[in-house]
Amino acid sequence: GQQLNQSPQSMFIQEGEDVSMNCTSSSIFNTWLWYKQDPGEGPVLLIALYKAGELTSNGRLTAQFGITRKDSFLNISASIPSDVGIYFCAGTDFSNTPLVFGKGTRLSVIA
Amino acid sequence: GAVVSQHPSRVICKSGTSVKIECRSLDFQATTMFWYRQFPKQSLMLMATSNEGSKATYEQGVEKDKFLINHASLTLSTLTVTSAHPEDSSFYICSAAPAGDHEQYFGPGTRLTVT
Numbered sequence: 001g002q003q004l005n006q007s008p009q010s011m012f013i014q015e016g017e018d019v020s021m022n023c024t025s026s027s028i029f030n031t032w033l034w035y036k037q038d039p040g041e042g043p044v045l046l047i048a049l050y051k052a053g054e055l056t057s058n059g060r061l062t063a064q065f066g067i068t069r070k071d072s073f074l075n076i077s078a079s080i081p082s083d084v085g086i087y088f089c090a091g092t093d094f095s096n097t098p099l100v101f102g103k104g105t106r107l108s109v110i111a
Numbered sequence: 112g113a114v115v116s117q118h119p120s121r122v123i124c125k126s127g128t129s130v131k132i133e134c135r136s137l138d139f140q141a142t143t144m145f146w147y148r149q150f151p152k153q154s155l156m157l158m159a160t161s162n163e164g165s166k167a168t169y170e171q172g173v174e175k176d177k178f179l180i181n182h183a184s185l186t187l188s189t190l191t192v193t194s195a196h197p198e199d200s201s202f203y204i205c206s207a208a209p210a211g212d213h214e215q216y217f218g219p220g221t222r223l224t225v226t
Contacts, residue, residue: 040202040220040222041219042115042206042218043155043204044217045214045215045217048213048214088154090215094213095210095211096142096212097160098145098160101154103153106152
């Protein structure tokens with residue numbers, strides 16, 4: 001099925017560094033969502049974006065909905081060890097319909 | 112708010128038996144719930160979409176007679192893995208969507224091991 005292109009696949013960074021990851025799609029979406037998944041847990045919603053160009057923050061996290069509606073990025077500032085996990089982007093057009101997921105970005109933080 | 116629970120969190124069963132996994136939305140009504148399967152180091156794979164009071168919609172390649180889904184109320188959906196085999200061992204995750212919302216909230220997942 002349809003899938004988003006998410007990059008990078010994995011990242012190893014030093015504690016305190018900023019992180020950036022992005023997702024692109026061949027088709028437009030009306031909503032972009034960013035999730036974080038810890039090992040053995042379900043994904044947790046971090047940020048939801050509803051409008052093209054929208055920039056939204058959640059603590060040290062900032063995400064933007066691309067103007068073309070075909071991309072989104074997530075930035076994490078001043079990373080800390082608990083940021084370790086897999087970050088997924090997801091897109092959707094309508095309420096109560098399946099999400100289209102990226103393959104995830106695995107983040108490792110070196111103290 | 113927007114809490115989704117799953118039960119059990121872990122289950123080990125013998126080959127040939129059936130296992131039921133429950134997904135509950137604790138503080139909202141979910142007209143739609145989704146069931147996913149996740150293999151190690153991979154993304155979530157949608158298995159089926161469950162709408163309250165109607166039959167589930169299964170993704171291509173997912174056997175509806177093997178993975179029985181029931182969405183009997185606005186807060187509960189169940190997935191039953193029938194006649195489980197070792198290849199059914201996986202991490203199963205549900206998500207729930209409040210009516211009219213684009214956001215989905217995920218349960219903590221169920222680790223199924225079939226011996």
